[in-house]
Amino acid sequence: MSKHHRATKHTSATYHLRPELEARLPLPCVECGRPVEKGQRWHVAHLTPASKGGRTTRQNTGAAHAMCNLKAGGKLAAQQTNSRRRASGNAREGIRTW
Ligand SMILES: [Zn+2]
Numbered sequence: 649m650s651k652h653h654r655a656t657k658h659t660s661a662t663y664h665l666r667p668e669l670e671a672r673l674p675l676p677c678v679e680c681g682r683p684v685e686k687g688q689r690w691h692v693a694h695l696t697p698a699s700k701g702g703r704t705t706r707q708n709t710g711a712a713h714a715m716c717n718l719k720a721g722g723k724l725a726a727q728q729t730n731s732r733r734r735a736s737g738n739a740r741e742g743i744r745t746w
Pocket residue numbers: 677678679680681682712713716
């Protein structure tokens with residue numbers, strides 16, 4: 649646990665934080681504020697986006713529901729909202745049908 653920072657990689661920089669966050673669930677979703685529960689689909693999300701200088705640290709990341717995170721992601725997600733809404737009534741395992 650006391651490792652020093654390694655050089656920041658650009659690829660999947662949030663990946664190593666996931667297990668730590670997962671261990672702390674439920675956590676409030678950084679997008680909608682509702683709890684992200686274990687067993688739900690969620691993503692590691694930046695509180696301050698990397699594009700605005702946010703760093704991938706524990707302090708600057710949190711859990712976001714997969715859907716919230718994708719919605720925040722931009723136009724592509726917005727386009728998919730309709731089809732998702734239908735599917736969500738189903739509570740299907742896996743939002744990876746796209
Ligand atoms: Zn959410």
